[in-house]
Amino acid sequence: MTERPAAGDAVPRRRYFSLWFELLRLSWRRAPWLTACQFVIPALMVAAVAGSALALRGAVDSALRGAGGPAVAWAVGAGLAGTALMVLGAFDINTAGILIGKVAVLDVNPRVYGDIATLEGLEHLERTDYLDRLTVVRNSAWESVLSLWSANGVLFAVLELVVTLFLLGTVNPYLLLLLVFAALPLWFDQRGTRAIIRAETATAAPFRLQRELFDLGTDAAAGKEIRVSGAGAELARRQAAAWNEAMAGRYRARLAAALWKLGGWSVFTLGFGAGLALIVVQVRRGDGSPGDIVLAITVAASLRQSVFTGVHYTTNVARAGRLIEPYLWLRDYAAAARAEDPGTRPAPERLREGITLDNVSYRYPGAARPALDGVSVHLPAGSVVALVGEYGSGKTTLVKLLCKFYRPSGGTVSIDGTDLAELDTELWRAWSSAAFQDFGRFRTTLGESIGLGDLPHARDVRRIRRAVAAADAGAFVAALPDGLDTELSRRFGGVDLSEGQWQKVALARASMRPGPLLFVLDEPTASLDASSEQQIFERYMARAREIAARTGAVTVIVTHRFSTATGADLILTLERGRLVEAGTHDELVALEGGRYADLYGIQAAAYSA
Numbered sequence: 001m002t003e004r005p006a007a008g009d010a011v012p013r014r015r016y017f018s019l020w021f022e023l024l025r026l027s028w029r030r031a032p033w034l035t036a037c038q039f040v041i042p043a044l045m046v047a048a049v050a051g052s053a054l055a056l057r058g059a060v061d062s063a064l065r066g067a068g069g070p071a072v073a074w075a076v077g078a079g080l081a082g083t084a085l086m087v088l089g090a091f092d093i094n095t096a097g098i099l100i101g102k103v104a105v106l107d108v109n110p111r112v113y114g115d116i117a118t119l120e121g122l123e124h125l126e127r128t129d130y131l132d133r134l135t136v137v138r139n140s141a142w143e144s145v146l147s148l149w150s151a152n153g154v155l156f157a158v159l160e161l162v163v164t165l166f167l168l169g170t171v172n173p174y175l176l177l178l179l180v181f182a183a184l185p186l187w188f189d190q191r192g193t194r195a196i197i198r199a200e201t202a203t204a205a206p207f208r209l210q211r212e213l214f215d216l217g218t219d220a221a222a223g224k225e226i227r228v229s230g231a232g233a234e235l236a237r238r239q240a241a242a243w244n245e246a247m248a249g250r251y252r253a254r255l256a257a258a259l260w261k262l263g264g265w266s267v268f269t270l271g272f273g274a275g276l277a278l279i280v281v282q283v284r285r286g287d288g289s290p291g292d293i294v295l296a297i298t299v300a301a302s303l304r305q306s307v308f309t310g311v312h313y314t315t316n317v318a319r320a321g322r323l324i325e326p327y328l329w330l331r332d333y334a335a336a337a338r339a340e341d342p343g344t345r346p347a348p349e350r351l352r353e354g355i356t357l358d359n360v361s362y363r364y365p366g367a368a369r370p371a372l373d374g375v376s377v378h379l380p381a382g383s384v385v386a387l388v389g390e391y392g393s394g395k396t397t398l399v400k401l402l403c404k405f406y407r408p409s410g411g412t413v414s415i416d417g418t419d420l421a422e423l424d425t426e427l428w429r430a431w432s433s434a435a436f437q438d439f440g441r442f443r444t445t446l447g448e449s450i451g452l453g454d455l456p457h458a459r460d461v462r463r464i465r466r467a468v469a470a471a472d473a474g475a476f477v478a479a480l481p482d483g484l485d486t487e488l489s490r491r492f493g494g495v496d497l498s499e500g501q502w503q504k505v506a507l508a509r510a511s512m513r514p515g516p517l518l519f520v521l522d523e524p525t526a527s528l529d530a531s532s533e534q535q536i537f538e539r540y541m542a543r544a545r546e547i548a549a550r551t552g553a554v555t556v557i558v559t560h561r562f563s564t565a566t567g568a569d570l571i572l573t574l575e576r577g578r579l580v581e582a583g584t585h586d587e588l589v590a591l592e593g594g595r596y597a598d599l600y601g602i603q604a605a606a607y608s609a
């Protein structure tokens, strides 16, 4: 099994070629004619460069010999070749742009997004090494495809270089030495570009931080707290500091790259000047025709152009390295994550025994201590289980493990005796429903936002209405201008919802599946007022019992309000990732000095005060 790549793992250069080959195949499939143009047009351009130089030499020498007819014919040929060069050049840029756009938007972008959104677990979205690379790769599909055609451009620039040098060689073989001078700017430029790539990767973290701080500072929701606390200036200071840190490294690298570039071109100009002087001396000695000087000047000018083009394309390729490296790393990560045995066994249609956690531990990547530590408990089929405990005690982590978002670092979770790791993840999720405290805000129409909870029935209006009723959202939906068709964003001509309304939408979404085996409610009412909360819990308790009777479902409710937990069949108290108590409300309050009894007592006293 392939391991997920670690933070510092580098991607071998040869992988670039396989990526380009893959992009070439995609381009061919997407637009064969445009793809063919990327080879035919540059080849014709090389022919036109050589043709125009040879024709000019012919025209000058014929004219000097007094052969008027051939001189005119050569001159017309040179003119045509020059015109063809310009037309082909414009055509080349336009066709390449269209092709790159098509492949980037229609093929590469969906794949990058797909790799982010469809990976089985959540871990990748919480790892800084993954997020750093994502920051670099985001919106970079265009540049990745561009790198393929830049590499192709380098090939044709080299071909043009060889042809032009060959022509110069016919005048004087020493001129072939210009190849060395032509190669130097490429080499110098490479060094500068590599410095830029290194700097961009090294400064990805402060760059991401400044962007996040900027988003935070301009977010209306966070804006309320920022204004009340007066933290705006401090946030702006931190954003500026992160920006300066990121940019200082990048500017230094750019300056170094500019100096390398300057050095390369200075050497080339020297060599180029010396070459021209050599030909002039040679012709003055009578060893060559004036046409040779014209050919040498024409060819040398196009040599400068082809070196310039070659450098430009090489820079593009090297710059794309800063995207290709993290892009391939992300793909390797996604491939390795997919290759991890996803489990193939079908989930049972009905729970008979229930869910068993056996010595389950979980540590977040990079965390110093485990979020869950040796939890063993049986959640009987058909039961309502309440998870209680202080902030950060591991409640959400436990339900995430039940949903198979992460795999336990130790121990097993089993469903009716089958290890959850062996169950087909997609099927298990299809038998689960969940509403989380940090719910998603899908800014589609209200009906779509709820229907997403059960894709095969996403347009089933009766089912959506039932889910709305389950979430006690009927009155709020009825008050919306277009009911279920209301757009959930002012930006799209719809309405903005309050926190509590968004939470009800999330609850309704979680209620779309009629008979899940696992029903998770992770503080699903934190944004609701007390009376809505009470009503919703009563409904969900009734629903839990009703589903339990049909499918043996286990309902897990994470809550900070102990009044909610009292009706559960089993209450689990977590503390610093460990399960410290398990039992019914009556059993736990009866425990002398028990944690639950303590917390329950404090809350009950606060409410009655």
Ligand SMILES: Nc1ncnc2c1ncn2[C@@H]1O[C@H](COP(=O)(O)OP(=O)(O)OP(=O)(O)O)[C@@H](O)[C@H]1O
Pocket: 126, 364, 365, 367, 370, 371, 389, 390, 391, 392, 393, 394, 395, 396, 397, 398
């Ligand atoms: N993505 C993450 N990466 C690293 N550590 C995390 C992550 N999510 C949670 N933790 C840590 O794991 C521990 C348990 O967190 P968890 O969210 O499970 O607690 P909780 O009991 O649900 O808390 P709350 O009541 O505040 O929701 C905490 O110490 C938390 O800081």
